[in-house]
Amino acid sequence: xxxxxxxxxxxxxxxxxxxxxxxxxxxxxxxxxxxxxxxxxxxxxxxxxxxxxxxxxxxxxxxxxxxxxxxxxxxxxxxxxxxxxxxxxxxxxxxxxxxxxxxxxxxxxxxxxxxxxxxxxxxxxxxxxxxxxxxxxxxxxxxxxxxxxxxxxxxxxxxxxxxxxxxxxxxxxxxxxxxxxxxxxxxxxxxxxxxxxxxxxxxxxxxxxxxxxxxxxxxxxxxxxxxxxxxxxxxxxxxxxxxxxxxxxxxxxxxxxxxxxxxxxxxxxxxxxxxxxxxxxxxxxxxxxxxxxxxxxxxxxxxxxxxxxxxxxxxxxxxxxxxxxxxxxxxxxxxxxxxxxxxxxxxxxxxxxxxxxxxxxxxxxxxxxxxxxxxxxxxxxxxxxxxxxxxxxxxxxxxxxxxxxxxxxxxxxxxxxxxxxxxxxxxxxxxxxxxxxxxxxxxxxxxxxxxxxxxxxxxxxxxxxxxxxxxxxxxxxxxxx
Numbered sequence: 001x002x003x004x005x006x007x008x009x010x011x012x013x014x015x016x017x018x019x020x021x022x023x024x025x026x027x028x029x030x031x032x033x034x035x036x037x038x039x040x041x042x043x044x045x046x047x048x049x050x051x052x053x054x055x056x057x058x059x060x061x062x063x064x065x066x067x068x069x070x071x072x073x074x075x076x077x078x079x080x081x082x083x084x085x086x087x088x089x090x091x092x093x094x095x096x097x098x099x100x101x102x103x104x105x106x107x108x109x110x111x112x113x114x115x116x117x118x119x120x121x122x123x124x125x126x127x128x129x130x131x132x133x134x135x136x137x138x139x140x141x142x143x144x145x146x147x148x149x150x151x152x153x154x155x156x157x158x159x160x161x162x163x164x165x166x167x168x169x170x171x172x173x174x175x176x177x178x179x180x181x182x183x184x185x186x187x188x189x190x191x192x193x194x195x196x197x198x199x200x201x202x203x204x205x206x207x208x209x210x211x212x213x214x215x216x217x218x219x220x221x222x223x224x225x226x227x228x229x230x231x232x233x234x235x236x237x238x239x240x241x242x243x244x245x246x247x248x249x250x251x252x253x254x255x256x257x258x259x260x261x262x263x264x265x266x267x268x269x270x271x272x273x274x275x276x277x278x279x280x281x282x283x284x285x286x287x288x289x290x291x292x293x294x295x296x297x298x299x300x301x302x303x304x305x306x307x308x309x310x311x312x313x314x315x316x317x318x319x320x321x322x323x324x325x326x327x328x329x330x331x332x333x334x335x336x337x338x339x340x341x342x343x344x345x346x347x348x349x350x351x352x353x354x355x356x357x358x359x360x361x362x363x364x365x366x367x368x369x370x371x372x373x374x375x376x377x378x379x380x381x382x383x384x385x386x387x388x389x390x391x392x393x394x395x396x397x398x399x400x401x402x403x404x405x406x407x408x409x410x411x412x413x414x415x416x417x418x419x420x421x422x423x424x425x426x427x428x429x430x431x432x433x434x435x436x437x438x439x440x441x442x443x444x445x446x447x448x449x450x451x452x453x454x455x456x457x458x459x460x461x462x463x464x465x466x467x468x469x470x471x472x473x474x475x476x477x478x479x480x481x
Contacts (some may be wrong), residue, residue: 003471005032006132008042008121010106010114014084014094016046016154018104019303020137020387021169021248024216027252028467031460032088033038035468040130042121044099044113045079045092053079058092065127067095067120070186071205076120078127085254091128093120110141111202115185118145126158133469135164139173143206150209151187152424161473163469166210168203170384171224171231172307173203194236207236211474214245214467216385217406219248229382237246245470248409249385250460251394256367258395259472263367268396270454276371276396283372286365287356289329291414296439297329298432299397301366301388304336304344304359306431309402312425314343314380319429325436331360331373335364370395375435379420379428383407391452393417398439398446416453 004176011017013026023247029039045053053059058081066073077094088141093099098113107113118137122145125132137145146164153159179198182189191197207213213223221244223229225237237244258276259267265282268275277293284291298320302308320328330351332344348357358365370376376392378401385406389399393410399417401407413419439446 002036002038003468003475004038004130004133005029005040005136005471006042006121006125006134007039007136008118008142008145009138010044010117012041012090012327014045014081015043015049015090016104019170020216020385023252024169024208024249024385025138026083026165026465027250027255027460028215029088030083031250031464032467033086033088034461035464037468039088039284040125040128040132041083041088041090042124043090043092044097044117045077045094046104047102048094049079050094050100053092053094058079063127064094065120065123067116067123068186069116069119070183074116078124086102091123091124093117093146095120101447103277111175111181111200112184114141114175114202115144115181118142118149119185122148122153122159129159131405132162134474135162136167136467136471137164137206137210138167139169140202140206143175143202144181146210147189147202147205148185148187148191151189152185161478163211163478164209165470165474166206166213167213168207168224169382171203171229171233174204175235177202183384189402192236201233202231204236207233207240207414209363210243211244211477212245212470213237213240214247214470216247216249218246219246219407219408220382220384220405223382223405229397247463247466247470248406249387250463251458252460255393256394258371263364264371265368268371270396270451273396273450279372280374281372281467283368284330286368287331289331289356292329295327295329296374296436297331297372298375298377299330299369300332300334301369301376302332302334302378304334304340306337307374307381307383309381309428310337310340310343310421311378311381312423313377314347314427314429316429316432317347317355320432321347321354324429325433326440328354330355330457331358331369332356333360333362333369335359336360339376367395373397374439375400375432377424377432378402378407380404380407381423386410390458393456394458396450396454398435398449398453399433410456410458412452414449416449416456
C-alpha cells in the first residue's frame, strides 16, 4: 500500500551538504518513490537555494505561510522543485532572519532556527492540503518536529495519530539548548533525566518521543546502547531498545558510477579492471607524484577530526612512507581541525616525493582518488555508516577499515577489504601491512578482492525496503497493534 511520507532534513544533496546526512536525504526519497510511495522532502532555503529561486531554477510558491510559534505567527516563504533525476517534490522553507546565512550550522540560535523549521514543515503540509501517513525526521535538527508531533500536535486534528520515525545519523551531535525553546515551540512537557536543569537535549527528545528510532547501520545501533558509544544517551536508548532498529545506508549508483563518472580519466567496471590503471596514472600526474604503476597508491577522503581516526594515522603514515611495508604513495583530501591539518602538512613536506595533501573540499578530485588509488583508508574511532568505503569498493579501491559501525557491516576482511579491531596505530599498521603484502605478492587474490567489492550491492533499494517496513510498523504501533 503506497504511503505518504513527510521527509524532513536540515541538508539534502545536491542543494546543501555538510556530511553524509545530505547524501541520505537526497537519495533515499528517490528509492522510496521507486517503490510507489508519495514522498515530500522539506529542507530550509539557504542563500544558494534562494538564489536558484531568483534565477527561476526552482519555483516560488505564491502566498507563503504563517508558522505558529509560542510568540506568535512568523511569515515564511516556500520554494518548490524536484530532486534531480526524479519526480520527488522538494520544498524549501525560506525565512531571511533564520536561514539567510553563509553556513548551515554554527550559530548561537541554531536550536531556535531548526525548531522553527521543524514546526514549519507541518504548516507546509497543511498549506499543500496533504496529510502524511508518517513523519521521517533526521538527527537533532528535526527532533523538534518529533517532539511537537508527540505533544502539542496530538491536540490538532490535522496531525493527531501521525507516527514518527527518527533516524540517528550521528549521536555525538545532540542540539543542547535552553528550556525556553519549548515556549517557542508552544510545547508543554516534562524534563528528561538526560537534560541538566534548564536545558533541552533535542537528540534525547527525538529518541524519547519518536514512535520508532533507527540508526544508519545495524552495528552502530548496537554500539550506541553501550557506555562507550552512547554519548551519554545509552540508558535512554536501552530503555527504548525494542523500538531501535538499524538499517544500512545505501549509495546512489547514478551518482557514484565508475562507468559514467566524468571526473575519471578512463571509465571502467568490474569486467574491465585493466582500464582502471589510467586513473591511477592520471591521479599521479595531477598530484605531481612519480607515475609508477607498480607502487601502491593509498588514499583518504575525510573530515579531519577525531571521529575519523586521524589520531592513529600520523605515525602509521610515517611508517608507510618510510618503506616499512615496501614502497608506497599516499594522498589525502580533507579539512578540519587545525592541528590535524598541520600534522598532514608536515608529513607531506617530509615525504614530498611520496605524499600529497589537499586541505580542502575537492569534490571534483575525490572521484579520481576513489578510482585511482589502490587502497582506501578509514581508521575511524566510530562510524555510524560511512559512505567512503562503499564508494571505494565500487571504484575498485580496496578499503582498510576499523571494525566499527557501518564499516563492520560493509567490509569483509580478506574478501572485500581489510579490517582491524583495536583503535590503535599498531592494529592499523598491521592491517595495512597485510594489505600491502597481498598487493605485492598475490595480484590474483588482489583482483578477486577488488572484484568482490565492485560487485557488492549497496544500492538504495534494499535500504528503502527496510524503511518501508519501519514506516508500516510505526503506523501499526500508533494504531495500537
